[in-house]
Amino acid sequence: AQTVTQSQPEMSVQEAETVTLSCTYDTSESDYYLFWYKQPPSRQMILVIRQEAYKQQNATENRFSVNFQKAAKSFSLKISDSQLGDAAMYFCAYIEDSNYQLIWGAGTKLIIKP
Amino acid sequence: GAVVSQHPSRVICKSGTSVKIECRSLDFQATTMFWYRQFPKQSLMLMATSNEGSKATYEQGVEKDKFLINHASLTLSTLTVTSAHPEDSSFYICSASGWATTSYEQYFGPGTRLTVT
Numbered sequence: 219a220q221t222v223t224q225s226q227p228e229m230s231v232q233e234a235e236t237v238t239l240s241c242t243y244d245t246s247e248s249d250y251y252l253f254w255y256k257q258p259p260s261r262q263m264i265l266v267i268r269q270e271a272y273k274q275q276n277a278t279e280n281r282f283s284v285n286f287q288k289a290a291k292s293f294s295l296k297i298s299d300s301q302l303g304d305a306a307m308y309f310c311a312y313i314e315d316s317n318y319q320l321i322w323g324a325g326t327k328l329i330i331k332p
Numbered sequence: 333g334a335v336v337s338q339h340p341s342r343v344i345c346k347s348g349t350s351v352k353i354e355c356r357s358l359d360f361q362a363t364t365m366f367w368y369r370q371f372p373k374q375s376l377m378l379m380a381t382s383n384e385g386s387k388a389t390y391e392q393g394v395e396k397d398k399f400l401i402n403h404a405s406l407t408l409s410t411l412t413v414t415s416a417h418p419e420d421s422s423f424y425i426c427s428a429s430g431w432a433t434t435s436y437e438q439y440f441g442p443g444t445r446l447t448v449t
Binding site (some may be wrong): 251253260261262263264265268309313318319320322323324325 | 364366370374375376378381423425427429436437438440442443
């Protein structure tokens with residue numbers, strides 16, 4: 219069965235610094251998609267970044283980038299120049315090309331220190 | 333684009349009553365909608381998946397007679413918690429995906445906090 223593991227329940231970073239959140243997954247599929255979602259205190263799930271498994275190039279969205287290592291089944295999120303508004307729960311998620319269901323990690327709580 | 337709304341955002345009901353939560357896709361046709369439950373400080377737990385015009389597929393352990401899901405149109409799905417009890421108190425989130433969305437991405441509603449007294 220597919221699983222997603224986030225080994226860091228909580229991370230903290232100084233404002234303006236860089237932080238990396240880790241995520242590993244287990245699958246036997248070759249076609250799939252990976253996501254990082256942010257859930258701020260409002261609890262609205264917000265898509266941060268998406269990576270297609272067939273793409274070798276790491277996805278980037280402004281201050282957010284991923285390190286996608288397909289062979290290692292690793293999908294970490296790097297947040298550069300951390301801002302107070304980045305404080306939230308971050309969830310890593312996986313979805314297969316043939317199945318619509320998202321498989322979720324347990325989440326990492328990110329704290330930004332001013 | 334790809335906005336999903338949920339109503340109500342908060343609801344308090346008495347034990348034994350039923351409550352309906354609506355999930356709407358505002359600017360795209362949602363062929364598939366998902367209902368999640370989230371306990372405090374935990375990840376999302378998928379309750380059921382519904383395709384427009386079809387019966388919902390419930391995850392193991394979710395009582396389909398208690399959590400009634402209807403997906404009668406391409407823009408609306410409803411979750412009815414029947415005979416609610418305090419243990420049903422939780423945060424319920426819907427999401428939707430459709431032909432216009434990309435890479436099977438799900439778009440999330442803002443959630444509904446249900447409190448059963």
